[in-house]
Amino acid sequence: MIQLVELTKSYPGQSEPAVDALTLDIPEGEIVVFVGPSGCGKTTTMKLINRLIEPTSGRILLNGADVTGSDPDELRRGIGYAIQQTGLFPHRTVAENIATVPKLLKWGTERVRARVDELLTMVGLDPAEYRGRYPKQLSGGQQQRVGVARALAADPPVLLMDEPFGAIDPLTRETLQNELLRIQREIRKTIVFVTHDIDEAVKIGDRIAIFSEHGRVAQYDTPEKVLSEPADEFVADFIGAGASVKRLSLTRVADAAVATDWPTVQRGEQPRESDREFLLVLDEGRAVEWLPRRDGRGGLPVLNAVGPDHTLYDALNAMLTNNSDVVVVTDAEGTYRGTLDMPAIQDLIHADDTTSVPRRATKGEVR
Ligand SMILES: Nc1ncnc2c1ncn2[C@@H]1O[C@H](COP(=O)(O)OP(=O)(O)OP(=O)(O)O)[C@@H](O)[C@H]1O
Incomplete structure (x- = not known):
């Protein structure tokens, strides 16, 4: 010292x-x-x-x-x-x-x-x-x-x-x-x-x-x-x-509450019923595509996934870049682990805040 x-x-x-x-x-x-x-x-x-x-x-x-x-x-x-x-x-x-x-x-x-x-x-x-x-x-x-x-x-x-x-x-x-x-x-x-x-x-x-x-x-x-x-x-x-956005860079994705309930489908398999607008297509453990539930066509590639060493600031940045309110989370090897969404990030920003007004989305509800 x-x-x-x-x-x-x-x-x-x-x-x-x-x-x-x-x-x-x-x-x-x-x-x-x-x-x-x-x-x-x-x-x-x-x-x-x-x-x-x-x-x-x-x-x-x-x-x-x-x-x-x-x-x-x-x-x-x-x-x-x-x-x-x-x-x-x-x-x-x-x-x-x-x-x-x-x-x-x-x-x-x-x-x-x-x-x-x-x-x-x-x-x-x-x-x-x-x-x-x-x-x-x-x-x-x-x-x-x-x-x-x-x-x-x-x-x-x-x-x-x-x-x-x-x-x-x-x-x-x-x-x-x-x-x-x-x-x-x-x-x-x-x-x-x-x-x-x-x-x-x-x-x-x-x-x-x-x-x-x-x-x-x-x-x-x-x-x-x-x-x-x-x-x-x-x-x-x-x-x-x-300052509240900067605080996001203090939390690693590894320490955040990652949701594991996003509906997924293996590449080449028939999608299950789901209430989400998009399904995640997995190929050999990796999330590769967001597939529209309605017609199952015209999927979008998964971009800017975040890993355990990324911060929540990086996760927010990825969402803004992708114009999406959810981002795919992987482990260090790139294997799919779950998702992080905007409400989870808002919860963190306002963790000790009792004065914020109600938000449009609540946790787990992705528009
Ligand atoms: N060799 C020197 N002789 C006289 N004054 C000096 C000398 N070195 C630094 N100073 C003065 O001491 C003060 C502190 O300088 P210092 O380099 O420690 O600041 P700093 O915080 O590291 O600045 P910077 O971020 O610009 O590098 C300044 O006012 C500077 O002009």
Whole structure:
């Protein structure tokens, strides 16, 4: 666990401190996200944690030990650091880049080679194809993956990530976010993650620290709490409109009440009687077609099914894209598991809401 105690940084020549008496506990094995407007002191705080810069006053404790006076080089070997500009060495191969810290630690050649391949596989790059490439022969997203692999190389207990997915297109960014969450389920590091983007913070964070200015933390809470009970107007403004929709991204489809009573028919078989307008056609366990009940002709392909790792936000998005109020749910292998409908999502949005007006549809009733 990392404890920041009254941490202050005043840069020379600046009238106000960049970080002013920041006190914050970062629990072991969690992802804590620093989010806030430009210039509020997020990067300064990260650099203070790994002693790239020295505090003007205050202390940093790592697992209870004061590291403010320890050897910065030694400290940094226990702290992985991944940044937006990746900082990859352009004239070194992917493998050499990843091996930087293990070589400093004088690991044997075979151990380094095995670790490089293990990490490339972990971040979704085929070692045989990528270990010999140079950074400029990679896409931006691939460079970020290598940056994350390099930060993890010597298995540090702490990982600092400063807008690691900042300059990436939205689709790749989402993939990288999902991969980080998958990797974190295995490695359980203490991760401090900086972003400008509240949606990214909500998705990635076990806790979110919302910085206002000068490293002051306006709220430090779980994403649920930040969205449902913003501490003040600054936080409410920063979250922006649509907090209830954002809350949908906190629930995975795997944890939602998936309905299993949608009428289905096996491909090639005679449909059963049903009160639903459409039947779902299954082929070898997969939902492939919505078949109109009335004449059994002119079926529509099943598009944008959601799996267990998707969020309810993704499910809502799929419904809107399909212009439908129901979406097919599959398991990780793509096998049909059931359906999620709009009323189920509305129920979730309004779970603790006693004032909403009656809706047209009720649960289970699909128009
Ligand atoms: N080396 C420096 N010398 C002087 N002032 C600095 C230096 N680095 C940062 N600052 C100032 O400290 C404040 C905090 O900067 P910091 O980079 O920590 O903010 P940030 O929240 O990470 O911003 P951004 O989201 O734009 O990256 C800013 O006002 C910035 O101008």
